[in-house]
Amino acid sequence: MLRFVLVGALAVGMQGFADAHDLWLIPPAKVEAGKPIVVRAVQGMDFPVGGRPPNAASFRRIVAVGPDGKPTMIMPAGTDGDASLLPMPTDAAGIVAVAVETAPKILTLEAEDFNSYLVSDGLLHIYRLRAKEKSLAQPGVERYSKSPKVLVNLGGGTELQALVVIGLPLEIVPMANPFARAVGDTLRVRVLFQGKPLAGANLGWDHPGDGDEPSGTVRCDAKGEAVLPIAQPGLMTIRLTHMTRPKATDHEWESFWTTLTFRIGG
Numbered sequence: 228m229l230r231f232v233l234v235g236a237l238a239v240g241m242q243g244f245a246d247a248h249d250l251w252l253i254p255p256a257k258v259e260a261g262k263p264i265v266v267r268a269v270q271g272m273d274f275p276v277g278g279r280p281p282n283a284a285s286f287r288r289i290v291a292v293g294p295d296g297k298p299t300m301i302m303p304a305g306t307d308g309d310a311s312l313l314p315m316p317t318d319a320a321g322i323v324a325v326a327v328e329t330a331p332k333i334l335t336l337e338a339e340d341f342n343s344y345l346v347s348d349g350l351l352h353i354y355r356l357r358a359k360e361k362s363l364a365q366p367g368v369e370r371y372s373k374s375p376k377v378l379v380n381l382g383g384g385t386e387l388q389a390l391v392v393i394g395l396p397l398e399i400v401p402m403a404n405p406f407a408r409a410v411g412d413t414l415r416v417r418v419l420f421q422g423k424p425l426a427g428a429n430l431g432w433d434h435p436g437d438g439d440e441p442s443g444t445v446r447c448d449a450k451g452e453a454v455l456p457i458a459q460p461g462l463m464t465i466r467l468t469h470m471t472r473p474k475a476t477d478h479e480w481e482s483f484w485t486t487l488t489f490r491i492g493g
Contacts, residue, residue, distance in 0.1 A: 250373045251271075251486050252486075253269055253275050258382075260319060264379060266314075266377055267313070268280070268281050268283055269281075269310045273437075274435060275435055275488075277309030280306040281311050281329075283311035283312075289303065289325075293317065294319050294322060301313050319381070320383040321383060321384045321385065322380055322381065322406070329372050330372065333477060334370075341366060342363055342367075348429065353472075356472075370477075370480070370482070371483070371484065373484040375487075376487050376488070378405065380490070385404070396483050397467065397485040399430070400487075401416050406491075409457065410491070413455060419451065420483070425447060428446070429446055429447075431444045442458065466487075468483070
């Protein structure tokens with residue numbers, strides 16, 4: 228995964244290095260319908276442990292979709308430890324989806340770091356293209372943005388509420404209610420890029436305590452779908468990086484990062 232190979236990103240400074248980590252939206256441990264909830268935006272390499280809080284004021288969009296299916300814009304409310312706080316009111320039981328879109332940034336990586344990133348993140352088609360073009364010795368200049376999402380269970384949620392599509396640039400959408408799953412079950416998800424299924428996407432999943440390495444990875448099929456195991460209760464995140472090649476004046480590559488986080492058993 229990108230998060231544990233970007234050592235070369237230190238060249239862009241500590242804030243740039245922090246920005247290169249995964250971004251998760253962490254649901255509260257306890258929720259109650261009708262009472263406000265606070266989602267924590269955390270960036271790091273060891274889910275769900277964060278480092279420097281992300282600058283939520285710079286997020287391009289923060290949106291919540293409640294049980295009624297209506298989107299609501301959210302304003303950040305400062306920080307707490309390693310997290311930026313994203314509060315929202317609730318007035319009914321059901322499932323709430325909260326998502327963020329970050330503003331794109333430019334990152335330059337030395338050749339070795341960029342190549343390691345491509346291989347570790349499952350972007351082998353980009354690595355092979357660089358090898359074919361004999362450009363593996365060249366640094367990688369990419370524009371990147373992030374679009375994490377979290378599902379919060381307020382109780383009594385329906386299958387349809389869990390399947391909500393917010394319309395993020397890159398989005399992981401469960402095809403069943405994850406809160407109705409138990410340890411030993413599986414969960415099928417679909418990856419959408421610019422609203423269309425993304426075939427061949429390399430999904431990874433993590434639980435707290437897994438460290439820098441993912442618990443496992445799986446490739447999406449031709450429909451952009453994949454099946455993941457539910458291995459333990461509590462927090463679980465699914466993550467993905469997708470890369471394109473726009474060949475713009477200030478960057479050759481563009482990457483899109485996403486995570487989907489939820490809590491099994493609550």
